[in-house]
Amino acid sequence: MKCRKCSRKAVINMRQHKLGLCKDHFLEWVPQQTQRFIEKYKMFPRDAKVLVAVSGGKDSLALWDILHRLGYSADGLYISLGIDAGINYSGESRRMSENFARQRGLQLQVVDIQQEYSTSIPELAETTQRGKGKPCSVCGLVKRHVMNRIALESGYDVLVTGHNLDDEAAVLFGNTLNWLSGYLRRQGPVLEASPGLVPKAKPLCRCYERELAAYALLRGIEYIYEECPHSVGAKTIYYKELLNQLEADRPSAKLSFYLSFLNAKKEGLFAQQKEELTTELNTCQSCGQLTSAPGTCSFCRLIEKVSPDA
Numbered sequence: 318m319k320c321r322k323c324s325r326k327a328v329i330n331m332r333q334h335k336l337g338l339c340k341d342h343f344l345e346w347v348p349q350q351t352q353r354f355i356e357k358y359k360m361f362p363r364d365a366k367v368l369v370a371v372s373g374g375k376d377s378l379a380l381w382d383i384l385h386r387l388g389y390s391a392d393g394l395y396i397s398l399g400i401d402a403g404i405n406y407s408g409e410s411r412r413m414s415e416n417f418a419r420q421r422g423l424q425l426q427v428v429d430i431q432q433e434y435s436t437s438i439p440e441l442a443e444t445t446q447r448g449k450g451k452p453c454s455v456c457g458l459v460k461r462h463v464m465n466r467i468a469l470e471s472g473y474d475v476l477v478t479g480h481n482l483d484d485e486a487a488v489l490f491g492n493t494l495n496w497l498s499g500y501l502r503r504q505g506p507v508l509e510a511s512p513g514l515v516p517k518a519k520p521l522c523r524c525y526e527r528e529l530a531a532y533a534l535l536r537g538i539e540y541i542y543e544e545c546p547h548s549v550g551a552k553t554i555y556y557k558e559l560l561n562q563l564e565a566d567r568p569s570a571k572l573s574f575y576l577s578f579l580n581a582k583k584e585g586l587f588a589q590q591k592e593e594l595t596t597e598l599n600t601c602q603s604c605g606q607l608t609s610a611p612g613t614c615s616f617c618r619l620i621e622k623v624s625p626d627a
């Protein structure tokens with residue numbers, strides 16, 4: 318197959334876009350597409366101070382690389398969760414993130430949960446869930462809290478994450494299967510600022526995972542190949558497999574599923590609900606972040622369970 322733009326040998330054939338590109342044109346095309354989505358969904362302006370949540374995986378490091386190449390002022394935030402599970406997952410992913418930043422002269426903030434809160438995600442999950450179930454809900458709560466705190470404290474305009482189209486389509490699939498209207502209402506390329514919450518954006522939400530893997534490889538980005546050990550058996554992985562089967566028969570099925578959803582939202586699918594869900598916010602007595610709970614926020618209550626004197 319030949320490159321659509323220069324007739325050299327294509328390194329990637331993207332059936333979903335009916336497009337084959339050589340290495341140089343593919344490495345130009347990915348940032349161009351990303352810039353197009355940043356503008357289309359009004360994610361953030363050119364001069365925004367951007368904080369990139371990096372995990373050491375290909376998507377978040379590719380996103381940081383793309384934003385850097387596009388000329389954005391983008392710093393990284395890595396949260397060390399204390400997950401080992403026999404493969405030193407947190408240690409390796411931290412090393413990848415730090416190497417990436419050092420090699421490119423970029424600023425990376427590291428928040429080590431163990432150092433800051435004298436606990437780890439597995440320990441928090443063990444204490445609060447008594448060893449039952451996965452630590453993912455606890456982990457999600459901790460990450461959201463820390464990301465928001467750092468973004469607000471350091472004056473960032475927007476927090477961006479490396480969620481790709483496969484991630485978004487799988488989450489959408491799960492939310493739709495169960496008609497989780499609250500989650501469906503909030504899902505999208507942008508989560509606008511609200512009192513006490515920094516705006517969030519997903520600039521790669523229309524990029525296939527396969528495209529990002531190719532981008533990382535061709536850019537020579539070193540990343541951690543292993544997924545978090547706790548993701549094994551997660552429903553989103555199963556949904557991704559189902560959607561991959563669909564995509565194999567109908568190229569662009571994932572993209573049209575996601576885009577149809579965004580169009581339906583734009584046409585007011587959840588407009589009514591938005592007004593009904595306005596909740597009163599209080600200031601957490603412990604950390605000062607805004608919370609819908611009275612007294613202390615759910616993050617501080619979680620930490621208190623493990624370290625009552627913290």
Ligand code: SF4
Nearest residue numbers: 452453456545547548
């Ligand atoms: Fe956290 Fe679960 Fe993701 Fe692992 S798989 S990083 S525990 S949310």
Ligand code: ZN
Nearest residue numbers: 320323339342
């Ligand atoms: Zn070319």
Ligand code: ZN
Nearest residue numbers: 601604614617
């Ligand atoms: Zn709090």
